[in-house]
Amino acid sequence: MDASIVVVLGVLGAGCLLADATVGRGEVTLVERLLADLAWGPAIVAGLLSLTGFASLAVGLGQAGRGTLLAALAVAGLVAAAKRRSRPPLDASPPRSSAAGDRDALLSWTAVVAVTAGYGWSFLRWLSQRPLGSWDGMGIWTYRALQWFRAGDAFPSTIGLLVESKPGYPLLVPGLVTAELTLWGAETTVIPVATGWFWVLAAAAATALAVARRAPAAVAPAAAALLLSTPMVWNAAFGQGADLAVAALAVVAALGLGDLVVGDRPASAPAWLIGLVLGLMVWTKNEGAILASLLLVVAAVVARGRLTRRPRWTDWLGLAIGAVPGIAATVVLKTLWATSGEVERYLAPDLWSRLADPSRWQTVAGAFASRLVPWNGEALWGGTLVLLGGLAALAVVRRPAGGAAVAAALFGAPVLLSLAIDAGIYLITPEPLEWHLRTSLDRLGLQLLPLAVVAVLGGLVVSDPEPRTPKAGSGVP
Secondary structure (H helix, E strand, O other), X not given: OOOOHHHHHHHHHHHHHXXXXXXXOOOOOHHHHHHHHHHHHHHHHHHXXXXXXXXXXXXXXXXXXXXXXXXXXXXXXXXXXXXXXXXXOOOOOOOOOOHHHHXXXXXXXXXXXXXXXXXXXXXXXXXXXXXXXXXXXXXXXXXXHHHHHXXXXXXXXXXXXXXXXXXXXXXXXXXXXXXXXHHHOOOOOHHHHHHHHHHHHHHHHHHHHHHHOOXXXXXXXXXXXXXXXXXXXXXXXXXXXXXXXXXXXXXXXXXXXXXXXXXXXXXXXXHHHHHHXXXXXXXXXXXXXXXXXXXXXXXXXXXXXXXXXXXOHHHXXXXXXXXXXXXXXXXXXXXXXXXXXXXXXXXXXXXXXXXXXXXXXXXXXXXXXXXXXXOOOOOOOOOHHHHHHHHHHHHHHHOOOHHHHHHHHHHHHHHHHHHHHHHHHHHHOOOOHXXXXXXXXXXXXXXXXXXXXXXXXXXXXXXXXXXXXXXXXXXXX
């Protein structure tokens, strides 16, 4: 471990400061405020650094232009923060927790920190054997970050040549790592690894915050501990891929969308920022585009319910405007820099024969079911999926109502829909089916894990005895 980790900590700190200036008006306690900063901060700073780096190359400013763009955005951010701080305080806010509750929360979060430290330490040996991460990290994500750092202004002309590293894959994670390497001024294996912790913190914080909104105080640390005690989370963090980033961005986006459609407290984040995170999901991985679309569609459907409010047209406009940078960067990358024939391969003439093959259905179903066995394969899931499945089954019998049903729908429906889409893609994949399932199914499951934890612990298990009553003036019909 060398001093370059200071760069990663500095970048994370900057993201948290930006988040503190932008979000958090709906948070009640200091713990919730810190969770909000850790949830939104990595998304904000990763988007800022990767998009400005890409934009400076796309418009011909080169790597040197990144500083100009960052300076302009920093000034805009300071102006926005100053305006936000000058707003009058809210007329009403939920009561603060008692001293005893604060003490219990402190003890609970201390246990979560211990779990995090324990798992992080146990994976250091794994890291010492594979300092460049998993195959995906070594061959795709970290490799492209190193290539970007080495090529500098010539990167747009070289990315299409990186055939084996999937040149059409989006660049949020490589762009973030490249920016950190640029700040450090040299190549190091520490920065890509430490950046994986970005997404561990963001996913755990957003999961806990989303559960804290809908469940007793003790459940939020339990949700974070459940996530952090899942071996697959740490496998992905040290593997230096992009799936954990998708997972973190997805639960952050769902948290923001939940604020827009559930009117029991002020929105924590502005609509444009929620839209930005949705766009960053597209800018992170191809699967992120599907999951972002599902989150948006589910939120729009849930917003028409009796216990929710219908966002104003300005909210939808803000979501659309915020999503533009991430989507635009992805379109430019895929159409001008690194065209790909992936879609055409999936839509080959033998598509229907693959879809109608009963053996493929059996193989896919068996692979999905096998993840429920704790000792399966590399034991990447432990007992997490069994516990979540059991709790969900018991809770459904209780027929959750009110805010619990809304939370379960907002966070759970995208999980189920995404799993159905993933199963369909596996059925028609042109790749060898068993190989494709073995190398990607666990990663796809990780992308959905934080959403599933919130849906179960913050929705199905803890059901409201009565529907929540929105505050006066919240806009709820």
